[in-house]
Amino acid sequence: MENKKELRNWLNAFGLEHPIVIAGPCSAETEDQVLNIAHQLKDTDATVLRAGIWKPRTRPGNFEGVGALGLKWLQKAKEETGMLTATEVANATHVRLALEHDIDVLWIGARSTVSPFIVQEIADALNGTDKIVLVKNPVNPDLALWLGAVERLHSANIEKLGVIHRGFSTYEKTRYRNNPEWQIPIELQNRFPDLPLILDPSHIAGRRDIIFDLCQTALDLSYDGLMVETHFDPDNAWSDAKQQIKPTRLVEIMEDLKIRKATDTEAEYRNALNTLRTQIDVIDHQLIETLGKRMKVADKIGALKKEKNVAILQTRRWNEILGKMILEGEQNQLSEEFVLRIFKAIHQESINHQEKIINN
Numbered sequence: 001m002e003n004k005k006e007l008r009n010w011l012n013a014f015g016l017e018h019p020i021v022i023a024g025p026c027s028a029e030t031e032d033q034v035l036n037i038a039h040q041l042k043d044t045d046a047t048v049l050r051a052g053i054w055k056p057r058t059r060p061g062n063f064e065g066v067g068a069l070g071l072k073w074l075q076k077a078k079e080e081t082g083m084l085t086a087t088e089v090a091n092a093t094h095v096r097l098a099l100e101h102d103i104d105v106l107w108i109g110a111r112s113t114v115s116p117f118i119v120q121e122i123a124d125a126l127n128g129t130d131k132i133v134l135v136k137n138p139v140n141p142d143l144a145l146w147l148g149a150v151e152r153l154h155s156a157n158i159e160k161l162g163v164i165h166r167g168f169s170t171y172e173k174t175r176y177r178n179n180p181e182w183q184i185p186i187e188l189q190n191r192f193p194d195l196p197l198i199l200d201p202s203h204i205a206g207r208r209d210i211i212f213d214l215c216q217t218a219l220d221l222s223y224d225g226l227m228v229e230t231h232f233d234p235d236n237a238w239s240d241a242k243q244q245i246k247p248t249r250l251v252e253i254m255e256d257l258k259i260r261k262a263t264d265t266e267a268e269y270r271n272a273l274n275t276l277r278t279q280i281d282v283i284d285h286q287l288i289e290t291l292g293k294r295m296k297v298a299d300k301i302g303a304l305k306k307e308k309n310v311a312i313l314q315t316r317r318w319n320e321i322l323g324k325m326i327l328e329g330e331q332n333q334l335s336e337e338f339v340l341r342i343f344k345a346i347h348q349e350s351i352n353h354q355e356k357i358i359n360n
């Protein structure tokens, strides 16, 4: 697949003044629930109503979705509100049923994107469709796998394509349910600047209080849209209760977000500059986190050295590290002088950490 301006045609056709907003419950629960939420969303910035009909659950025993029955509720919601409808499809039968019920946007979930077999089955079932198809990132942080899924759909003559960034699983506990790993969508965006990119802050956050900040970061990175789980009674939702927000909260969020519009070349220049600055901020944040992690390992070494009563400074090891880093620096277009300066500073901080440990 190559980047082409036409990748954005379907998005431009909406003629929206703001990023596209897809909102609605994690799962369709009852007809009343779907209709109630749709009516609360219809006069907001949300253009598309989402609801999961078949729910991929990590472990069995949780609510697995209402099944095909719910597609009728989505159709009714569309009739009553004029909103477009969206649901997740995970196999050829889902695709057939969704198309039969005239669902407008079909998305491939994170647990499906990981499997080329499943993605191919879905692509074959969708071949040539004029529906919009969005691909969530795979659960594991693998850009090639994500792009591979988009390519399979593209090869199946599907033109209205986009991607959804919903974060990545980690074994480590973090403040997120799924780590954003912003560098991955940033790289995707650099390679395919015209492929519409949508943020799903709900599945990244796993909680309500950081949804706004995630949305703002995405808009600062020039994302094209947001998919936000929205329920009239989030606490009692049948799935993902902790992360859903009320339609009224979504309206507030949309009011408070700073959306940058390119009205002229000056604004375009400022937007491009801001996007790049936000990319730098994301990378700086990772640098600091990585340095913090390195010092924690140094602390552990300090504790071992204390136990064995060994000197902190071990010149041979230090010279080995430096030599390796200078070589790696070269491969990354970093001058020897720069690498030396950085690593001297890092080394000094490690020694300070270890001294603290040994003297305590």
Ligand code: PEP
Pocket (backbone or CB within 6 Å): 026, 027, 052, 056, 108, 109, 110, 111, 136, 166, 203
């Ligand atoms: C969902 O959107 O409700 C969902 C199951 O998402 P994901 O595939 O990102 O986990």
Ligand code: MN
Pocket (backbone or CB within 6 Å): 026, 027, 229, 239, 240
């Ligand atoms: Mn969900």
